[in-house]
Amino acid sequence: MRGALALAAVVLAGAAQAQSPETLSWLRKIYDASQKLSYTGTFVYQQGARSETSRITRYGAGDIERLEVLDGMPREIVRTRDTVRCYLPGSKVVKVEHRAADRTFPALLPEKVGELARHYDIGLGETRRIAGFDCQAILLTPRDNLRYGYRLYADAGSGMLLKAVTVDAGGETIEQFSFTQLSIGHVTRDMVRTRHSASTWRIDNADASPAQLAGWSLSAELPGFRKIVELKRRLGASRSVGQVVYSDGLAAVSVFIEPLDAARREAMRTGLASVGAIHIYTREVANHMITVVGEAPAVSVQRIADAVEYRPQ
Amino acid sequence: MKERISALMDGELDEREAAEAIAALTDDARARGAWRTYHLIGDALREGRWVVAPRRPAANAPFWRIALPAIAVAAAVALVSWVAFVPVQHNTPAPPTSVAQAPVTVPPPRAANDYLLAHQGFSPRVALQGMAAYVRTVSDPAEEPRR
Numbered sequence: 001m002r003g004a005l006a007l008a009a010v011v012l013a014g015a016a017q018a019q020s021p022e023t024l025s026w027l028r029k030i031y032d033a034s035q036k037l038s039y040t041g042t043f044v045y046q047q048g049a050r051s052e053t054s055r056i057t058r059y060g061a062g063d064i065e066r067l068e069v070l071d072g073m074p075r076e077i078v079r080t081r082d083t084v085r086c087y088l089p090g091s092k093v094v095k096v097e098h099r100a101a102d103r104t105f106p107a108l109l110p111e112k113v114g115e116l117a118r119h120y121d122i123g124l125g126e127t128r129r130i131a132g133f134d135c136q137a138i139l140l141t142p143r144d145n146l147r148y149g150y151r152l153y154a155d156a157g158s159g160m161l162l163k164a165v166t167v168d169a170g171g172e173t174i175e176q177f178s179f180t181q182l183s184i185g186h187v188t189r190d191m192v193r194t195r196h197s198a199s200t201w202r203i204d205n206a207d208a209s210p211a212q213l214a215g216w217s218l219s220a221e222l223p224g225f226r227k228i229v230e231l232k233r234r235l236g237a238s239r240s241v242g243q244v245v246y247s248d249g250l251a252a253v254s255v256f257i258e259p260l261d262a263a264r265r266e267a268m269r270t271g272l273a274s275v276g277a278i279h280i281y282t283r284e285v286a287n288h289m290i291t292v293v294g295e296a297p298a299v300s301v302q303r304i305a306d307a308v309e310y311r312p313q
Numbered sequence: 314m315k316e317r318i319s320a321l322m323d324g325e326l327d328e329r330e331a332a333e334a335i336a337a338l339t340d341d342a343r344a345r346g347a348w349r350t351y352h353l354i355g356d357a358l359r360e361g362r363w364v365v366a367p368r369r370p371a372a373n374a375p376f377w378r379i380a381l382p383a384i385a386v387a388a389a390v391a392l393v394s395w396v397a398f399v400p401v402q403h404n405t406p407a408p409p410t411s412v413a414q415a416p417v418t419v420p421p422p423r424a425a426n427d428y429l430l431a432h433q434g435f436s437p438r439v440a441l442q443g444m445a446a447y448v449r450t451v452s453d454p455a456e457e458p459r460r
Contacts, residue, residue: 031440031441034440034441034442034443035440043445045445045448045449052448054445054448056443056444056445058443058444065443065444066444067444067445067447067448067451069448069451075451076451077444077447077450077451079444079447084430084434086430086447086450086451088451095427095430097430097434098434099434152441161441161442161445164438164441164442164445175449177442177445177446177448206431228435229435233431235424235427235428235431236424236427243431245432245435247435249437250437251436251437252432252435252436252437252438254428254432256428256431267423269419269422270417270419271416271417271418272416272418272419273418273419273421273422273425274421275421275425275429275449276449278449280421280422280425281416282419282422291422291428293428293432294432295438298416302416
């Protein structure tokens with residue numbers, strides 16, 4: 001009984017631990033900056049031994065953003081109010097997605113940010129100068145092993161996110177984004193136009209639309225992760241797939257469901273792959289290939305994948 | 314008297330002791346309460362239900378030697394499963410997973426960037442850092458070989 005009482009005490013201590021309004025307002029400030037500011041800058045993305053430099057420009061008045069990878073092939077992504085266009089000069093393909101994330105899932109709105117605090121202990125860290133900006137660190141420490149931790153560094157003045165570090169349970173860095181140069185303001189419409197004349201390129205349009213994927217569900221949901229969208233879409237050139245997304249407000253995990261034919265079964269590799277903070281788990285269920293993709297620890301991605309089940313309607 | 318009631322239930326009293334205990338049950342409201350409580354506990358244990366344990370009984374009550382630890386375990390299990398469903402967890406282990414075995418490690422699928430691009434649009438990270446989060450979706454040198 002003593003053990004049970006100790007457990008109860010731990011639970012009560014967790015419930016009583018409130019996040020300070022000041023800390024939560026920092027998240028809100030970062031969110032507002034990402035929605036309102038105009039800026040242009042260079043940042044480095046590091047993942048394991050690899051690093052890659054990109055330029056990002058946001059034209060606030062038109063809500064348009066352009067990302068250009070500066071190393072290797074000049075891959076580019078332009079996001080407007082409605083669409084995300086990904087230009088791949090190597091294969092001369094434009095991939096077109098509907099824009100959704102920051103509008104549909106404002107996890108950082110004041111009434112939602114409290115939910116984040118259920119799964120993360122949110123606190124302030126040190127202040128540090130990054131790319132010439134005096135930044136405040138905001139630390140998000142997961143309350144269980146089902147999500148990663150984050151160290152965010154935001155400009156004290158504007159709220160602009162200068163650096164974001166993803167860490168695992170042992171505190172090891174898994175990936176990080178860090179600006180090396182940034183200027184806020186003074187962005188014109190021309191600066192967010194694509195440099196590619198892609199009129200002859202192949203266009204892969206996702207054609208995503210909300211849908212009920214009849215018969216498909218999870219036998220057990222992952223604590224804290226809720227279904228946020230369910231849709232039918234195209235993936236790549238022609239494949240028609242179902243996509244269901246689960247999120248805890250900060251991390252997201254997508255489940256892709258696509259019918260298997262002989263050729264696809266031949267190419268399918270069942271198991272777990274990792275790309276930086278992203279894990280990809282592939283398995284077969286009811287003659288379909290299930291691919292689960294998420295910026296979450298392997299255990300979370302695998303648990304969602306193993307819970308996918310099909311019950312004929 | 315509670316010990317006597319417990320012993321009566323377990324059939325451990327001789328004829329005279331049993332008669333005294335039964336007489337006590339007739340006269341004594343507290344003894345009747347104990348009799349009812351013990352039966353409720355016995356029923357609950359047989360049916361797999363959990364009950365609130367009354368005060369710790371005397372050491373010479375065989376029924377209790379089995380029942381108390383069982384109830385304590387049941388209560389602890391109840392608490393643990395309650396803990397598992399409380400959204401605010403602090404330093405509590407994750408609920409046991411049904412997938413204990415380590416997964417097979419494979420290289421990322423050929424269409425990994427298609428999946429990443431499709432997934433990225435729904436990642437709340439985009440709301441924090443805008444397009445910078447998308448760099449993952451075009452950072453795989455395998456799909457876009459360098460010149």
